[in-house]
Amino acid sequence: MSTDVNVKLDALPGLDPKALPLQVKNLQVEFRTRNGIAHAVNGVSFDVRAGETRAILGESGCGKSVTAQAIMGILDSPPGFVTGGEILYRGVDLLKLPESERRKVRANRIAMIFQDALSALNPVFTVGFQLGELFRKHRGMSRQDAKARSVELLDLVKIPAAKQRVNDYPHQFSGGMRQRVMIAMALALDPEVLIADEPTTALDVTVQAQIMALLAELQRERNMALVLITHDMGVVADVADRISVMYAGRVIEEAGVHEIYASPAHPYTKGLLESIPRLDLKGQELSAIKGLPPALTNIPPGCAFNPRCRYAQDVCKQDPAPALFQVSPSRTAACHFWKEVKGDE
Amino acid sequence: MGRYVIRRLLQFIPTVLGTMFLLHYLTSLAIQFSGNPVRALFGDRTPPPALLQAVTERLGYDDPCLGTRGDPCLFRPAETGSGLFGSGYELGLFFDRLANIFFRFDFGINLRQREVTDLVADAIPFTLKLLVIAILFEAIVGIAAGVLAGLRNGSFTDYLVKISTVFVISVPIFVLGLVVREFVGVKFGNVLRGQDWIPDVISAGMFSPGFKADYPWASLIIPGMVLGATSLAVTARLTRTSIMENIRADYVRTAKAKGLATKRVIGVHTLRNSLIPVITFLGVDIGAAMAGAVVTETIFNVPGIGRLVTMSARTGESSVVIGVVTMLVLVVLIANLLVDLLYAVLDPRIRYE
Incomplete structure (x- = not known):
């Protein structure tokens, strides 16, 4: 495995250190299943700067996790296939790299935190082994050195008694501590981009806050680009800089966090914000978006949201789907009636 | 861990005893229904009764219960005294075999007197x-x-x-x-x-x-x-x-x-x-x-x-x-x-x- 040792950042052909750490352009992913082709991601584009947090927001099944897996190159394939688009890491299109090169990008430059740390950590190896493995396989360290580094990492994510706990198995940790191990694993090789796929969903609220604070702190220290995938509007409001809202495999609105909370320009975003329970509206019926998201094997023509949309008119039911309209110099929304939606407060 | 092993070892006892009883009963039934296995040693000759008796005794097939069809050979009438708890019976062939194996480590001999x-x-x-x-x-x-x-x-x-x-x-x-x-x-x-x-x-x-x-x-x-x-x-x-x-x-x-x-x-x-x-x-x-x-x-x-x-x-x-x-x-x-x-x-x- 000598090729893995000491991966240098300039080893990739075409690498431009001044380019953005991560840029996704028109990404398309489909799953070829027996019941037809599921169009999980249909032209997703976003980018993220160093030190910035990009939230990707959406319901279950809107394609946000698939987007993350496509970026990492860990889609289950078959049935999943990337059929188009570009994933640029500092100007290098990862989709064009051979698997042997792409493998070195993972964990080294772009790392990922998974949702459920209990199932995402291997139950039969100690956390020390699973952390140390990164240093041994990517940096060619000895077992002892790797273990020492693992202890440092556990310290970094504030796990008490790291020296002893490094020999424990994942099931011996509490949920929050396990997620810290997961974070330590993602940060081990100093990646420039961190993708966190619903990092706090499996945790209770107080632990959620601690984990998000830890992530924010580590991101600040290392000037990492963070892609935060979530369906939790509360988490987003606290930590995100920019938001991409996804629906049925498309980004339907893209804006800075304050703009989106102040004046959503897409009916779906608006519906999401209205469905947050509010103390000042106690006693009233909670507003919810009616209906269900479409099956990805059978996305309706036109705007995918039209069957559930209260602004929908005939134009929304016809292909092509609305393009992203420039709402302001820094934000876009994919709705024919964005002006009405935004103005209608 | 230690306690678990001990518990498992204790569970061996009923398993081994049960198996042994089954084997004991099946082989006893075979003798009870098809006759003294020792006669096979003499081929088609008919041995003198005294010789057959002596060999049978030496090979351990002389227990009277082996002559009664269906007898599990657990107990036999006491020869001396009043037997177990005054019942008139004492422990039979099965328990003799257990005692030989577990207390004397004597697994017995075959018909040709090999251990x-x-x-x-x-x-x-x-x-x-x-x-x-x-x-x-x-x-x-x-x-x-x-x-x-x-x-x-x-x-x-x-x-x-x-x-x-x-x-x-x-x-x-x-x-x-x-x-x-x-x-x-x-x-x-x-x-x-x-x-x-x-x-x-x-x-x-x-x-x-x-x-x-x-x-x-x-x-x-x-x-x-x-x-x-x-x-x-x-x-x-x-x-x-x-x-x-x-x-x-x-x-x-x-x-x-x-x-x-x-x-x-x-x-x-x-x-x-x-x-x-x-x-x-x-x-x-x-x-x-x-x-x-x-x-x-x-x-x-x-x-x-x-x-x-x-x-x-x-x-x-x-x-x-x-x-x-x-x-x-x-x-x-x-x-x-x-x-x-x-x-x-x-x-x-x-x-x-």
Whole structure:
């Protein structure tokens, strides 16, 4: 495995250190299943700067996790296939790299935190082994050195008694501590981009806050680009800089966090914000978006949201789907009636 | 852990006693219905009653309960005193046998007055060789086939493994053994033995129709493969499903996201978890292989434990059957205990309190 040792950042052909750490352009992913082709991601584009947090927001099944897996190159394939688009890491299109090169990008430059740390950590190896493995396989360290580094990492994510706990198995940790191990694993090789796929969903609220604070702190220290995938509007409001809202495999609105909370320009975003329970509206019926998201094997023509949309008119039911309209110099929304939606407060 | 082992060891006692009683009762019934096994020693001559009586007594088949059909031989009328708790009965043949085995370590003698322990000591090396070949064969080939099939679900290899294992599982071992002996050992072997350039260890050893004392390992390879065949098929299927289940697991995806080579993702992160049920099966299978050895050794004429039990059962030598099978039961129990302890090593989530 000598090729893995000491991966240098300039080893990739075409690498431009001044380019953005991560840029996704028109990404398309489909799953070829027996019941037809599921169009999980249909032209997703976003980018993220160093030190910035990009939230990707959406319901279950809107394609946000698939987007993350496509970026990492860990889609289950078959049935999943990337059929188009570009994933640029500092100007290098990862989709064009051979698997042997792409493998070195993972964990080294772009790392990922998974949702459920209990199932995402291997139950039969100690956390020390699973952390140390990164240093041994990517940096060619000895077992002892790797273990020492693992202890440092556990310290970094504030796990008490790291020296002893490094020999424990994942099931011996509490949920929050396990997620810290997961974070330590993602940060081990100093990646420039961190993708966190619903990092706090499996945790209770107080632990959620601690984990998000830890992530924010580590991101600040290392000037990492963070892609935060979530369906939790509360988490987003606290930590995100920019938001991409996804629906049925498309980004339907893209804006800075304050703009989106102040004046959503897409009916779906608006519906999401209205469905947050509010103390000042106690006693009233909670507003919810009616209906269900479409099956990805059978996305309706036109705007995918039209069957559930209260602004929908005939134009929304016809292909092509609305393009992203420039709402302001820094934000876009994919709705024919964005002006009405935004103005209608 | 220590307490768990002690509890398991205590559970051995009823298991061993139960097995011994079953064997004792079955062999006693055989004598009660078909007569004194000692008469076989005299062939078709009729021995003088006094001689027959003396030999029967010396070989331990003189208990009167062996003359009453259906008597379990647990108690006999007391010769002196009032017997157990004044019932007029005292402990019978079964308890005599238990006392001999567990207190005097005397497993008895066969009809030719050889110690059962000697018989076992002579036979066990052959059975062990056979078992080693069978277990290695089923573990190595079975796991390899299962991994290949599991990783390439729906491929040609997968179908090949699926279909061939069903075929092997559905053929009983005695049919498989007889067919292999006839076609591989006799017919194919004869062809090989007609060729001068093939070394004897292959033509006369490996492809002989039965065990050859000159080639103790080579001539046991094919019997061992027959013995391991069914379990090999089960091992392959178990590995296949286990791999298919684990390859989609979240931690395998994590391993990929860590940028590890596919070799390591499969070989370390997937395989380790997938083999937990397989190793459990292999451990339990040692017991089943012992049972299979009885059939295989008889077919291929291997002078091992299995053939010893078969022959003794035919001649009605209770002491040999009881002694040998009791030892086998102990071996299987200890093997199972070791497997359970190994299980905790393989899967750290399992703790024995």
